[in-house]
Amino acid sequence: MQLMGKTVQVRRALLSVFDKTGMEDFARGLSERGVELVSTGGTQRLIANAGLPVREISDLTGFPEMMDGRVKTLHPKVHGGLLSVRDNPAHQAAMDAYDIGPIDLVAVNLYPFEKTVASGASYDEIIENIDIGGPAMVRSAAKNHAFVTVVVDPADYPAVLDAIRQGGVPYALRQRLAAKAYARTAAYDSAISAWFARELQFDEIGYRSFAGTLREVMRYGENPHQWAAFYTTGEDRPGIATTQQVQGKTLSYNNINDTDAAFELVSEFDPHVTAAVAIIKHANPCGVAIARDLVNAYRNALRTDPVSAFGGIVALNREIDAETATEIVKVFTEVIVAPSATKTAQDIIAAKKNLRLLLTGGVADPKAEGLTVKSVAGGLLVQGRDNRNVDDCDIRVVTQKQPTEQEMADMRLAAKVAKHVKSNAIVYVKDGATVGIGAGQMSRVDSALTGHRKSIDAARASGVEGALTQGSVAASDAFFPFADGLEALVAAGATAVIQPGGSVRDDEVIAAADAAGIAMVMTGMRHFRH
Numbered sequence: 001m002q003l004m005g006k007t008v009q010v011r012r013a014l015l016s017v018f019d020k021t022g023m024e025d026f027a028r029g030l031s032e033r034g035v036e037l038v039s040t041g042g043t044q045r046l047i048a049n050a051g052l053p054v055r056e057i058s059d060l061t062g063f064p065e066m067m068d069g070r071v072k073t074l075h076p077k078v079h080g081g082l083l084s085v086r087d088n089p090a091h092q093a094a095m096d097a098y099d100i101g102p103i104d105l106v107a108v109n110l111y112p113f114e115k116t117v118a119s120g121a122s123y124d125e126i127i128e129n130i131d132i133g134g135p136a137m138v139r140s141a142a143k144n145h146a147f148v149t150v151v152v153d154p155a156d157y158p159a160v161l162d163a164i165r166q167g168g169v170p171y172a173l174r175q176r177l178a179a180k181a182y183a184r185t186a187a188y189d190s191a192i193s194a195w196f197a198r199e200l201q202f203d204e205i206g207y208r209s210f211a212g213t214l215r216e217v218m219r220y221g222e223n224p225h226q227w228a229a230f231y232t233t234g235e236d237r238p239g240i241a242t243t244q245q246v247q248g249k250t251l252s253y254n255n256i257n258d259t260d261a262a263f264e265l266v267s268e269f270d271p272h273v274t275a276a277v278a279i280i281k282h283a284n285p286c287g288v289a290i291a292r293d294l295v296n297a298y299r300n301a302l303r304t305d306p307v308s309a310f311g312g313i314v315a316l317n318r319e320i321d322a323e324t325a326t327e328i329v330k331v332f333t334e335v336i337v338a339p340s341a342t343k344t345a346q347d348i349i350a351a352k353k354n355l356r357l358l359l360t361g362g363v364a365d366p367k368a369e370g371l372t373v374k375s376v377a378g379g380l381l382v383q384g385r386d387n388r389n390v391d392d393c394d395i396r397v398v399t400q401k402q403p404t405e406q407e408m409a410d411m412r413l414a415a416k417v418a419k420h421v422k423s424n425a426i427v428y429v430k431d432g433a434t435v436g437i438g439a440g441q442m443s444r445v446d447s448a449l450t451g452h453r454k455s456i457d458a459a460r461a462s463g464v465e466g467a468l469t470q471g472s473v474a475a476s477d478a479f480f481p482f483a484d485g486l487e488a489l490v491a492a493g494a495t496a497v498i499q500p501g502g503s504v505r506d507d508e509v510i511a512a513a514d515a516a517g518i519a520m521v522m523t524g525m526r527h528f529r530h
């Protein structure tokens with residue numbers, strides 16, 4: 001392959017695109033450089049209507065497009081023209097024998113499989129939108145990038161035209177376009193296999209592929225020496241991947257991770273029922289509150305841990321109003337994320353140039369099915385999304401003391417927040433707001449103590465002696481293996497506790513609660529989060 005690595009002149013191009021964006025200009029540019037154009041049905045009509053000379057694919061193959069377009073380019077005259085090694089005498093002999101002409105450039109984009117699935121189309125319609133001929137051409141051309149240029153993204157048309165105007169497409173560009181082409185067909189097949197898996201409810205099908213579309217390359221990852229990029233999967237879930245950035249600096253890797261945690265948390269609360277605000281640091285909440293309006297929810301969330309809230313992410317489940325925006329901008333905040341914002345709220349936030357404002361258009365459905373993926377050395381851990389919460393549980397009172405209505409409401413809030421706190425999680429709540437959060441400790445007792453200690457700091461910050469946890473309720477994300485965790489909650493001042501139960505020592509824990517005279521309920525649902 002002596003020609004390999006050289007700049008290649010383009011003499012014949014095959015154009016077959018579903019998304020016709022930019023195609024007329026691209027075809028004109030090619031035509032002006034003397035490139036012969038060959039094209040399929042709709043693409044051919046577009047080019048011909050623009051007054052440009054273009055051959056129909058059936059003229060090249062000698063076969064009509066048939067079977068509702070299932071077979072149009074699947075022919076040796078196409079694939080031979082794409083795959084032949086130009087300086088290989090045997091390949092040349094085959095081309096001569098079968099009258100196969102070289103094709104130097106292919107521009108293809110595929111039937112919109114992903115969009116068809118997202119639109120809720122029927123099974124048959126989805127199947128019909130699996131492109132076969134397109135990926136086949138893309139793969140042939142990409143394999144033979146030593147000689148052939150493959151363009152799968154209209155965004156690359158200008159660069160390719162520029163190269164052709166300067167005499168030909170250089171090897172480095174052909175190579176990059178080939179890599180992109182295989183990434184595209186891999187992502188396409190990944191979407192098809194993921195759809196099949198969902199449709200047939202296969203939990204295990206032998207292979208899994210996960211794909212995304214590049215949204216942005218970040219300056220760095222979790223730390224400055226780590227490379228990072230954000231890929232979106234196309235899932236139609238209001239949140240970090242679908243958000244519109246209205247203002248502020250570009251998002252960092254950590255911002256994206258924390259904003260996701262923040263918005264998923266407030267999405268637990270139906271905005272028609274209550275306003276909810278979460279302030280997040282390092283993917284853990286440092287304050288969460290629900291209230292009749294956002295401004296009170298924000299003030300109460302902030303009170304939990306005003307020190308940690310500095311440089312935090314604020315998520316809201318309703319449209320941000322001017323009053324709430326005014327409160328938020330008083331504290332140094334990295335990101336605000338909400339379904340929408342009033343014009344006045346946006347103007348108030350605009351005064352802080354660097355502050356990012358992200359609008360999602362709605363809250364996420366906390367009950368929606370989905371997968372989460374985590375990488376481990378040499379593998380991927382895949383599981384169903386944790387799409388259930390305390391509202392799905394049969395709550396059992398296990399102590400002599402019954403919780404009051406207020407305690408019960410606060411325990412539901414505490415349990416929903418605990419679901420979003422890294423394990424071991426302990427969340428203290430009083431009157432609709434968190435008053436102490438213990439996150440990510442290796443022992444449940446330590447989490448209970450941490451939340452308590454932080455509530456003493458927060459009380460002091462607001463000029464109150466003692467702990468905010470006095471008279472609160474507490475939630476634990478998992479059962480208490482011993483009574484010591486429960487006793488730490490009692491010592492912190494909790495009057496009611498919500499936890500899944502299920503320990504072999506549940507009896508001891510219940511006895512400790514009875515001895516302390518507090519109420520305890522069990523949900524039967526654990527919410528580990530790592």
Ligand SMILES: NC(=O)c1ncn([C@@H]2O[C@H](COP(=O)(O)O)[C@@H](O)[C@H]2O)c1NC=O
Nearest residue numbers: 018040041042043070071072073132133134
């Ligand atoms: N069947 C084939 O041989 C075939 N060849 C190309 N396509 C696709 O047909 C589309 C373009 O069709 P048209 O030019 O008719 O709008 C492209 O998305 C291309 O990927 C095909 N369609 C499906 O497999």
